[in-house]
Amino acid sequence: MDHQLDRLGVQLSEARRLTRHGGVxxxxxxxxxxxxxxETLLRLSATTYLARADLYGNMMRRLEPARPHADEAEKLAQELGLRVVSASRRRKIDRDFNELVDFVFEHDDWSLDPEMAACIKILHRYRNAAYHRDKVYPDVLEPxxxxxxYLVAHLLKHRKSSLWLIDQAPPGVLEVxxxxxLGSGFLGLPGYSSEAFQAAMADRILRDFIPDSTRVSESLSKHMLARLDGIDRDLKEIGDYHGxxxxxRDFAIRVVQCTDAEWHADGPPRDFWTRRFAVTGEVIQAWKADALKLAGVTRALDALRMFAEQESSIVKFEERASELAFETEGAIQFESDLRRGK
Known part of the structure; x- marks a missing residue:
C-alpha cells in the first residue's frame, strides 16, 4: 500500500469535510x-530531484581520474557539477519552505508554472499567521x-517520482x-498505479472546488479584497487611538510607514506631515481597484500571476499595519485594566 498517498488522502478528505461545514x-x-x-508533496518531489542530483554526483566522482587527461571528461564533469546539490543548499531546502518551493520549481522537467510557486509561498505565509498568531477573518480565510x-491538486497531479507502486487503492484515496x-486498472489488472491515484484525487478535488478557472479568479479577488479590508480595520484602530x-486615517497610513525608532520616539518625526510616503490613501484605493479586476480574469495562470504581483506590493504595509494594530490593542487593554484596578 502507498502509505504516503493514504495519509494525504485522509488529510484532503478531512480538509474537504471541514470546508463544506464552513466557519472560521x-x-x-x-x-x-x-x-x-x-509541503509533503513538494518534499516528495524534492526527494526525487535530490536522488537524481546524487546520481550526477556519483557520475562526476567516477570521472575524477580521467579529468586531467581528457577534455571530454573535464567538460562532462563540469556539466554534471551544475546538477549536483551542495550540502548547504540541502540544509536550506530542508529548513526553509520558500527554498523548498524554489528548488522544485527550478527544474526544467517540472511542468507547473512559476505563478503557482509564488502563490504557494503567499498562502504558506498566510497559514503561518493563522497558525502562530491565530489572526484570521472569515472573508479572508474561505477564499x-x-x-x-486548487494549488494542492496540481502539486498532487504533477508530483515527481522515479518509482510508481502498483496496488489496490488505499482507504485514504477512496475517501477523496x-x-x-477508477476505471479498468493497470493494463486491465485489478491494481492501479500511484500516479493514477494521484491524478484521480486531483481531478476530484478540482471538480469539488474549482469547476472552472473563473472560480480561481473570483477566489483570488475575494481573498485580496478581504485582506485590504483587514488593512482598513487595522488603520482605523491605529488612527482612532493615536491620530x-x-x-x-492619514495619520495611521503615515505611522505605518515610519521606522520603529520614529514610532517609539517622543512625537512624530519633523517631516511626518510633509514626507512623501510610498503608500497613500489613493494607493490603497488603487489596490482595491486592481483586486476587483482580478475577478474578471478568465485564465487561471494570469489571475495567479496578477495576484502574486498585487500581494507583493501590499504585504510589507499589511504586516506593519497588523503589527501596530496588535500593539494598539494591547495598549487599549492595558489602559482598560488600569481603570478597573487590575
Whole structure:
C-alpha cells in the first residue's frame, strides 16, 4: 500500500469535510491541513530531484581520474557539477519552505508554472499567521482555502517520482474519490498505479472546488479584497487611538510607514506631515481597484500571476499595519485594566 498517498488522502478528505461545514475554526484547520499536504508533496518531489542530483554526483566522482587527461571528461564533469546539490543548499531546502518551493520549481522537467510557486509561498505565509498568531477573518480565510485546494491538486497531479507502486487503492484515496470509478486498472489488472491515484484525487478535488478557472479568479479577488479590508480595520484602530481628530486615517497610513525608532520616539518625526510616503490613501484605493479586476480574469495562470504581483506590493504595509494594530490593542487593554484596578 502507498502509505504516503493514504495519509494525504485522509488529510484532503478531512480538509474537504471541514470546508463544506464552513466557519472560521473549521476553515482554519482546513488551511493547516492543506498547507501540510502542499509541503509533503513538494518534499516528495524534492526527494526525487535530490536522488537524481546524487546520481550526477556519483557520475562526476567516477570521472575524477580521467579529468586531467581528457577534455571530454573535464567538460562532462563540469556539466554534471551544475546538477549536483551542495550540502548547504540541502540544509536550506530542508529548513526553509520558500527554498523548498524554489528548488522544485527550478527544474526544467517540472511542468507547473512559476505563478503557482509564488502563490504557494503567499498562502504558506498566510497559514503561518493563522497558525502562530491565530489572526484570521472569515472573508479572508474561505477564499484562501479554495485557492489552496486548487494549488494542492496540481502539486498532487504533477508530483515527481522515479518509482510508481502498483496496488489496490488505499482507504485514504477512496475517501477523496468518494465513489468515483477508477476505471479498468493497470493494463486491465485489478491494481492501479500511484500516479493514477494521484491524478484521480486531483481531478476530484478540482471538480469539488474549482469547476472552472473563473472560480480561481473570483477566489483570488475575494481573498485580496478581504485582506485590504483587514488593512482598513487595522488603520482605523491605529488612527482612532493615536491620530489627531479629523486626520486619523492619514495619520495611521503615515505611522505605518515610519521606522520603529520614529514610532517609539517622543512625537512624530519633523517631516511626518510633509514626507512623501510610498503608500497613500489613493494607493490603497488603487489596490482595491486592481483586486476587483482580478475577478474578471478568465485564465487561471494570469489571475495567479496578477495576484502574486498585487500581494507583493501590499504585504510589507499589511504586516506593519497588523503589527501596530496588535500593539494598539494591547495598549487599549492595558489602559482598560488600569481603570478597573487590575
Amino acid at each position: 475554526p473549521r476553515n482554519r484547520l482546513a488551511l493547516l491541513l492543506l498547507d501540510n499536504a502542499a 484562501a482555502v479554495i485557492i489552496y485546494f 474519490l468518494d465513489g468515483d470509478d 489627531p481628530p479629523d486626520v486619523e
